[in-house]
Amino acid sequence: MKSGRLLQVLLLLQSRGRMTADELASELEVSPRTIYRDVEALSASGIPIYADRGPAGGYQLVDGYRTRLTGLTTDEAQSLFLAGLPGPAEALGLGEFAAAAQLKLLAALPTELRSRAEQIRQRFHLDTPTWFRGDEPTEHLATIADAVWEQRRVRMTYLRWGNQTVEREVDPYGLVLKAGTWYFVGSGRTYRVSRVLALQVTAESFERPGDFDLARFWAEWSEQFEARMYGERVTVRMTRSGLDKTQYLLSGYQARVIRDAAPEPGQQFGFPTESHRHAVADLLKFGADVEVLAPDELRHELVRTIEAMQDVYNDAKLRAWFR
Numbered sequence: 001m002k003s004g005r006l007l008q009v010l011l012l013l014q015s016r017g018r019m020t021a022d023e024l025a026s027e028l029e030v031s032p033r034t035i036y037r038d039v040e041a042l043s044a045s046g047i048p049i050y051a052d053r054g055p056a057g058g059y060q061l062v063d064g065y066r067t068r069l070t071g072l073t074t075d076e077a078q079s080l081f082l083a084g085l086p087g088p089a090e091a092l093g094l095g096e097f098a099a100a101a102q103l104k105l106l107a108a109l110p111t112e113l114r115s116r117a118e119q120i121r122q123r124f125h126l127d128t129p130t131w132f133r134g135d136e137p138t139e140h141l142a143t144i145a146d147a148v149w150e151q152r153r154v155r156m157t158y159l160r161w162g163n164q165t166v167e168r169e170v171d172p173y174g175l176v177l178k179a180g181t182w183y184f185v186g187s188g189r190t191y192r193v194s195r196v197l198a199l200q201v202t203a204e205s206f207e208r209p210g211d212f213d214l215a216r217f218w219a220e221w222s223e224q225f226e227a228r229m230y231g232e233r234v235t236v237r238m239t240r241s242g243l244d245k246t247q248y249l250l251s252g253y254q255a256r257v258i259r260d261a262a263p264e265p266g267q268q269f270g271f272p273t274e275s276h277r278h279a280v281a282d283l284l285k286f287g288a289d290v291e292v293l294a295p296d297e298l299r300h301e302l303v304r305t306i307e308a309m310q311d312v313y314n315d316a317k318l319r320a321w322f323r
Helices: 002-016 021-028 032-044 074-082 086-091 095-108 111-123 141-150 214-229 240-249 252-261 276-284 296-321
Strands: 049-052 058-061 152-160 164-170 172-178 181-186 189-192 196-205 232-238 269-273 290-294
Touching (some): 002 032, 002 058, 021 032, 141 152, 141 196, 164 189, 172 214, 240 252, 276 290, 276 296
Antiparallel strands (some): 049 058
């Protein structure tokens, strides 16, 4: 509704300062022309909003102006309690503060909203770690979080893949919790918190790049990481049953690549894998629902593996027979 969008425009300008019509339009998913009309409507209603022209221009509110139209709707109040992350807050050393803030928010809400918020808290729970994996050690997480907040450079001893220990000096830009695993982004690279063996926060400060956006960086990095990890392709064909099982037997990225390729049963396509060794393990899950067409060495490796498995079970039958 227009009234809701006008309030969103007002709150965006109040929280972010100067914004262009294009930025507001992108944020609210409307056209710049709609923003022009909304700004005119706000100005006509007495809101002290003005525009600066030129390349660095945009709309902004008169300094010191604050709207009082910040009451929470029922849905907004409920959503705040869905955003609670007691586990991660505890890991960051903020558990008691998060709990106190939630109690204060609950006490400040009107009776009706308080009741709905309490129902949300009792009926929905967010559990971030994945199945069948214990918690990783995060002894340096709170220290890294402080360095992120204070914009302090850190020196660390880091365990790279392959158990190679390296020394790094990093400007930590932000922290990310991915499926129960903590990462931090520093100087354009990503590090796994559990692999930090030693950490020292220095007295040196740093400036975050003005155009750095943590969510956008993580999305782009994740896509590139998965593409690198599954950079090899082997040629296979699958039955309909095999194609239907890809979403259950493979990683999300592998299943997405196969889904985008949209192969028909019996049609050959490129199967994404990390290496031939990983391909053997992945393809054996499908049994007779998949056939490797190329490369020949992978096909032969699968045959040798299947023959070795047959020998194991044949021997077991013979041992049982002669007991």
